[in-house]
Amino acid sequence: MSQRTPRATNAGITIGAIVAEDCGVNLLCRCGHKTSLLPAQISALAKAETRLADFKRRFKCSMCGRLGSSTEIQLKTFTVPDSLSNRRPAPRSKH
Numbered sequence: 001m002s003q004r005t006p007r008a009t010n011a012g013i014t015i016g017a018i019v020a021e022d023c024g025v026n027l028l029c030r031c032g033h034k035t036s037l038l039p040a041q042i043s044a045l046a047k048a049e050t051r052l053a054d055f056k057r058r059f060k061c062s063m064c065g066r067l068g069s070s071t072e073i074q075l076k077t078f079t080v081p082d083s084l085s086n087r088r089p090a091p092r093s094k095h
Contacts, residue, residue, distance in 0.1 A: 016048030033063040
């Protein structure tokens, strides 16, 4: 999975833009706990116009209790592999 760091640091990017690009997010806590969210999960948790920075603030580490509003939890976007994507490639021709 490739990290999309230029976009991940852009505070103005929205959930709608992340989902439209078929990207997911990784939440990484300083304690080592991490979780990944796929586009369908992200869109179920937030409205399309929600800024990524505001989305991050909602989280709390279930292992140590650190808050997403601190710098202790990092959020990075990643491109979802086709095998995990809701988008299906066009069928191949049998010719």
